[in-house]
Amino acid sequence: MIPNDPIEALSRTLAITPSPEFAARVRQQIATQPVPAAWWSVRHLAAAAAMVCVVSVAVMWWSGSSARDVRPGVPVGSAVPVASIAPSVTAAPARAEAPAASPAVARPRESYARVVAVESVFGETLVPDDQRLALDRLLGAIRAGRATVPGVVAEEIVDEDGRRMPRALVIEPLKLELLAGTPAEPNRDPIKEPIK
Amino acid sequence: MRDKVAWLPATLVEMTRDLELDREFEARLTDSSALAIRVAFSVLRNQADAEDVAQEAFAKAHRAFAQLRDRDSFRAWLVRMTWRMALDHVRSGRRRMTRDRVAVPAEYGPTVEETAIDEQQRERLWRAVDQLPERLRLVIVLSVMEGHSIKDVATLVGVAEGTVKSRLFDARAQLKEALR
Numbered sequence: 001m002i003p004n005d006p007i008e009a010l011s012r013t014l015a016i017t018p019s020p021e022f023a024a025r026v027r028q029q030i031a032t033q034p035v036p037a038a039w040w041s042v043r044h045l046a047a048a049a050a051m052v053c054v055v056s057v058a059v060m061w062w063s064g065s066s067a068r069d070v071r072p073g074v075p076v077g078s079a080v081p082v083a084s085i086a087p088s089v090t091a092a093p094a095r096a097e098a099p100a101a102s103p104a105v106a107r108p109r110e111s112y113a114r115v116v117a118v119e120s121v122f123g124e125t126l127v128p129d130d131q132r133l134a135l136d137r138l139l140g141a142i143r144a145g146r147a148t149v150p151g152v153v154a155e156e157i158v159d160e161d162g163r164r165m166p167r168a169l170v171i172e173p174l175k176l177e178l179l180a181g182t183p184a185e186p187n188r189d190p191i192k193e194p195i196k
Numbered sequence: 197m198r199d200k201v202a203w204l205p206a207t208l209v210e211m212t213r214d215l216e217l218d219r220e221f222e223a224r225l226t227d228s229s230a231l232a233i234r235v236a237f238s239v240l241r242n243q244a245d246a247e248d249v250a251q252e253a254f255a256k257a258h259r260a261f262a263q264l265r266d267r268d269s270f271r272a273w274l275v276r277m278t279w280r281m282a283l284d285h286v287r288s289g290r291r292r293m294t295r296d297r298v299a300v301p302a303e304y305g306p307t308v309e310e311t312a313i314d315e316q317q318r319e320r321l322w323r324a325v326d327q328l329p330e331r332l333r334l335v336i337v338l339s340v341m342e343g344h345s346i347k348d349v350a351t352l353v354g355v356a357e358g359t360v361k362s363r364l365f366d367a368r369a370q371l372k373e374a375l376r
């Protein structure tokens with residue numbers, strides 16, 4: 001018979017006590033269950049994985065950025081701007097007096113493609129057409145992947161609006177500087193359309 | 197040598213901490229065994245099954261005990277975990293549970309208090325409890341255990357005291373209606 005108050009009946013029904021061996025069974029199960037991996041090792045693994053991801057993304061971004069320093073959209077070491085390089089070509093004579101570094105020149109960026117930052121220590125030399133053509137061929141070969149250079153550095157200049165503009169390209173031992181009025185769009189095929 | 201000197205205190209600190217945790221867990225086990233078994237029993241109606249589920253819940257609690265050292269937090273976590281595991285147990289093995297219930301050993305039989313209630317009537321009471329929504333069922337079950345106050349139930353379930361009061365009211369009303 002159910003008492004008038006079902007709550008009381010429920011209370012009586014639930015008044016059970018653990019069996020004497022319950023605690024011993026729990027202890028035994030705990031003693032035999034596998035030890036979970038230490039929390040710090042799990043966290044270290046997660047942190048290491050996250051670090052690898054961050055570094056990968058940073059390297060990818062950085063290499064892309066450095067490639068844009070040389071010429072937008074062209075990977076460093078495989079292609080080099082040509083038409084934007086007006087024929088103010090500095091050849092590498094004996095070490096000449098280093099030009100004074102302009103404060104407006106942005107610091108060159110490094111990339112994993114062995115683009116190294118170097119200070120220009122060469123003087124300016126205008127080259128004749130045949131040498132300019134040879135240079136065009138070199139740049140074309142680099143772009144086509146047929147020639148490699150130990151390092152390419154793009155120097156930039158920051159204008160009044162804070163925009164970064166290309167100033168020079170350094171392929172040791174050459175330094176190619178842009179002249180005022182150099183068109184922004186590069187010549188895509190310097191061999192077929194050499195700079196006049 | 198220097199490495200060993202640095203390693204030894206760290207190991208000792210770790211061992212001391214483990215021993216302290218074990219001691220605390222032992223205290224929680226003694227303190228909360230009945231609570232866990234009763235919560236499981238309220239779902240399973242079988243003490244052997246209830247103890248199995250409570251045992252699993254304690255084993256899980258031990259793995260996470262570093263985060264559950266506070267007594268209230270531990271009991272609340274244990275109640276909710278045991279409740280969920282008991283429900284899972286019913287869902288996954290209702291047929292086995294029914295068979296076991298028939299073959300309950302003598303020591304798991306009805307208590308003295310339970311014998312005062314007719315078996316058929318007790319079944320009717322449990323059927324009425326089972327018909328309650330889960331949120332009402334847990335509240336009413338906890339409220340009749342171990343003299344829990346409204347505040348205790350609120351802490352265990354993790355809701356406000358006002359919520360517990362209203363759920364208790366609803367649960368009582370629905371139980372009376374079902375048992376009329």
